[in-house]
Amino acid sequence: MVMESANTTSNDTMGLIPDFKINIRGYDFYVQAQVIEKVPYEILLGRPFFVMTRALIQHFEDKGSHMTMTDPNTKAIISVPTKE
Helix, strand or coil, rough: EEEEEECEEECCCCCEEEEEEECCEEEEEEEEEEEECCCCCCCCCCCHHHHCCCCCCEEECCCCCEEEEEECCCCCEEEEECCC
């Protein structure tokens, strides 16, 4: 599979990890992860994750931001600061 990044670069994937567990603040999320070699990020969350968690991102004047998500199983609200 070929993945296209937001900066329009394309990379071939090495394969898929089904039901890859991501733990965010004690909450487990299971995603389908494509593995790509030599990219400038550790993990890139895409639209399916944002839809599943009903994610919202707030940006602040001090250049900080927070992402708020809803656990689809427990309906718990999780808010975490993001990196720039």
